Amino acid sequence: MLFMSAFRRNERDVIYLYNTFSKLMQTTTGGDMLNFGYWDKETKSPLEAQYTLSNIIGDFASLNTAKTIIDVGSGYSSPALQWKVQNNLLQIICININFQQLRYAIKNSSRKSIKDKDKSFIQVTKKIF
Numbered sequence: 101m102l103f104m105s106a107f108r109r110n111e112r113d114v115i116y117l118y119n120t121f122s123k124l125m126q127t128t129t130g131g132d133m134l135n136f137g138y139w140d141k142e143t144k145s146p147l148e149a150q151y152t153l154s155n156i157i158g159d160f161a162s163l164n165t166a167k168t169i170i171d172v173g174s175g176y177s178s179p180a181l182q183w184k185v186q187n188n189l190l191q192i193i194c195i196n197i198n199f200q201q202l203r204y205a206i207k208n209s210s211r212k213s214i215k216d217k218d219k220s221f222i223q224v225t226k227k228i229f
């Protein structure tokens with residue numbers, strides 16, 4: 101993390117960093133989440149830790165009663181798609197600066213048969229004022 105923050109100077113750097121390292125993360129975990137997850141004594145793999153973290157957040161945010169979630173910094177939208185699959189009524193709005201990740205997320209959401217009305221993918225760029 102220290103390594104990553106040392107190279108993070110502007111939006112373009114952040115996009116470049118993620119484009120460089122995300123594939124490695126996907127290969128090592130076998131999933132599409134870009135976080136280190138939540139580990140406890142029973143956790144056996146990074147993928148399990150990542151799903152556990154998303155479940156903890158989902159419970160904490162009471163997503164079973166929520167109508168809309170806005171995921172800022174959504175990566176490949178794997179956490180948001182997990183929440184959508186678990187909570188049928190939820191609408192997901194995924195916000196990211198990284199167009200490639202959003203494009204991957206859109207394809208992934210279609211593979212999971214998430215209806216268009218239940219999902220939005222928004223590429224944001226820098227604040228202008």
Ligand SMILES: C[S@@+](CC[C@H](N)C(=O)[O-])C[C@H]1O[C@@H](n2cnc3c(N)ncnc32)[C@H](O)[C@@H]1O
Nearest residue numbers: 118133134135172173174175179195196197198
């Ligand atoms: C550590 S990853 C986490 C991705 C996802 N939440 C997950 O857990 O799989 C951080 C994400 O935030 C995005 N990001 C970084 N700065 C951002 C900004 N200013 N606005 C929106 N997204 C941003 C990156 O492109 C990346 O997808």
